[in-house]
Amino acid sequence: MREARTVALLLAVSLLGGACAGSRGAAVPLVHQSEAVGAPMPEALLVALHFSGSTPAFWDEHVQSLDIPVRTLLPQGPRPRRDGFTWFQADHEAKTWEGKAEDVERMAARLAELIREVRAAHPELRRVVVTGFSYGGDLAWMLAIRHPELVDAAVPMGTRLLGDPAGELPASLRVWVLQGEQDAIIPVQHTRERVAELKGRGVPIDLRTYPDLGHDVSPALLEDWRTFLRQALQGPVD
Template identity: 65%
Template sequence: MMKPLHLAVLRMLPALCLACAHPPQAPREAPVAAPALTYETYTVGAGEPEAMLVALHYSGSTPGFWRPLLEDWRTPTRVVLPRGPHPRREGFTWFAAGHEQKVTAEKTADVAQMAARLAELIRELRAAHPRIRRVAVTGFSYGGDLAWALALRHPEQVDVAVPMGSRLLGDPTPGAPATRRVWVLQGEVDPIITAPQTAARVDALKAAGVPIDVKVYPGLGHDFSPQLIEDWRTFLQQQLRTEAQR
């Protein structure tokens, strides 16, 4: 006669075989959500703003970089200073680690994705402040890459763009309304973004119908100069004035 222990083991065999045939699967990890975009906003100039300036900092910096440059701003303007979502050095950056190691097409895709998020932020701010009639975007280095991408891919949200020390990635979007004006500011001896590269890109885009110009600053590297800042301030305030102020 079979012992009770042996009978118990036989009764368990079907369940054991089923467990072997269908081993438990490791739980799937949920996709990591992109870090939220945060921003500062305030008004400069006297009166109720009908203009908005979105300024995008360079990698490793913070929105506070722009505040001294906006002192004594005469044109009534709502200033919007987004912050890159990824910590870097003492500040923040716009793209995850490894962005620079990617090929050009992948870099362009990263920039396009972040530009789409910034365009949505601009859309929300315009809805929240319906008096806004003109929007300018500007930025330096990675911030300049994004300013250019916003003008190129989201011209319905952007009237004026001033990219500085930036790569002009991508091509015009077919059928999209043109951004009214793009002015590229570039250092002559920039070791990261070369002046001849930028000039050739501007010429090609202008031939394609993009309203774009470039100004090259002699002896300037990947940096700002007093003359560049003065030109930047003068141009943007002129472009952001309403017809009544002109």
């Protein structure tokens, strides 16, 4: 049951401030929301990253369905797309594997700064879990491998698994990848081969696939998502 929540933390940039930042070549800060759910001071932070063309509101019902105390961090992609927002410029899909990975790495670095800010404001937080779907899944994966000092577990969904760990990952880190076997955007065989390659290199990663699912979520996937998240958010930090 969802208890009274803390006031949302919103970061809004004025047109003047955005223009000034652009003139200096600095990235405009990401709009984001953080709130406590289920308790005044949860000890776990869930960072949830929406898919392209969506908004942070996509996560509202799914966070409520976890039914555990948690602080959320829900960033919004910086670029408008369809009825929502996206994370990357329009040429992202035309880039090589390496070019896409560079885009994702740069955005993940910005998200890592948000995580640091929220943790500094809420020292009671003891563990951080990241999740996302599609582009959001790419970012959740990149946060786990590039910023393992900030992330205890990750549940990326419908992700390309771009990029490789920069160094040895902590033994306590866990990554669960969820994907539909009928995904027309990311072939499941590619994901299986990529996960096998990463596991062979010692990356703590596991894959679960869903036979009749495309590039989407389903009740079965979401049930596993809840199970993995509850375990990671409530489990002890090694």
